[in-house]
Amino acid sequence: MSVLSKVNVYRRNIMRNLTKNIGKPKMQDDFILVDKAEIKKVLICRPNGRLGNLLLITPLVQEVAETFPNCKIDLFVKGTLAPIIFENYSVVNKTIHLPKKPFKSLFEYLKVWISIKNESYDMVINVDQNSSSGRLAVQFSNAKYKFFGDAIDQQAEKKKDFEHIAKYPVYNFRHYLTKLRLFTNSNKIIAPLDLKLSASEVANGRKILNELVKNDKRTIFIFTYATGAKCLSEDWWEKFYEQITKEYKDYNIVEVLPVENVSQIGFKAPTFYSKDIREIGSVIANGDVFIGADSGIMHLSSSVQTPTIGLFSGANIKKYEPYDNCSIAIDINTCTEREYTKTINSILNNGKLNSYSKAI
Incomplete structure (x- = not known):
């Protein structure tokens, strides 16, 4: 230090x-x-x-x-x-x-x-x-x-x-x-994170994604970077990427890159890079599931209501886990390959239900 x-x-x-x-x-x-x-x-x-x-x-x-x-x-x-x-x-x-x-x-x-x-x-x-x-x-x-x-x-x-x-x-x-003696409904569901993308932003995100993948397959986004101890090793990501490419051959698997422009899988997947937060959000909003470690981009995915799988290796799951729209946090220390597949399948089978998907 x-x-x-x-x-x-x-x-x-x-x-x-x-x-x-x-x-x-x-x-x-x-x-x-x-x-x-x-x-x-x-x-x-x-x-x-x-x-x-x-x-x-x-x-x-x-x-x-x-x-x-x-x-x-x-x-x-x-x-x-x-x-x-x-x-x-x-x-x-x-x-x-x-x-x-x-x-x-x-x-x-x-x-x-x-x-x-x-x-x-x-x-x-x-x-x-x-x-x-x-x-x-x-x-x-x-x-x-x-x-x-x-x-x-x-x-x-x-x-x-x-x-x-x-x-x-x-x-x-x-x-x-x-x-202050003001009545509030303490049991009311708390609102989700929300970037409030416009319909035109989501449409632009769809255009960018289409130009990248050049097909009409559904898309799984991954984000392999995180700061400090939250960043999973290259070895972990290499094994995970190999697993999902075998399991989801009928899907696009696109890596969202961090501002540092680095990849824990050696840029093996098609990549999307931008420094524009709203543009990144608009692209992710067109995906079917996002998978990444605890990071700002993970929360960005939640804020555009894309089903998000947060990968955690520490004790902060309850504090930072993504929530709403089928999102879930996973402890990588206890989760097996079969459980990863089961979780992803559950999200993909349930489909994505939000205002953004309805707007496009």
């Missing part, structure tokens, strides 16, 4: 310790929200720039929009991906970007905090309780209703899927609303 990386780790730890108790003395029990129409401007704080983490807040954005139909939402984030991901979310008014390197962009960094302080938000919501910047943004704002993202232990006992990183912010938000 470089000296700069070590400093960054220490900085994060210090900030978390300094901010962990912000907002905890009370949960605004003295406030009651009588009229939903009172909430017209909301700030959701997720100061993170990773593709997966931004896609994983789309269920919360949908929940807030449904709860307060007259509101507009601003997003407090990092990086440049949020405007692309939320391009077709009419409820999203703007994104506020925290610089990735605050010490090198001190003026821009201060401008962000001043802008949050000067905005007249009715409600500010922090997604991750461990985010020091998120907690500070809630505290710093002038909003009447402030939710710091603290987990509700009782919810964990009631909901089997509470651990999921896209779901527990919604459960916690619903619980916060009950503290």
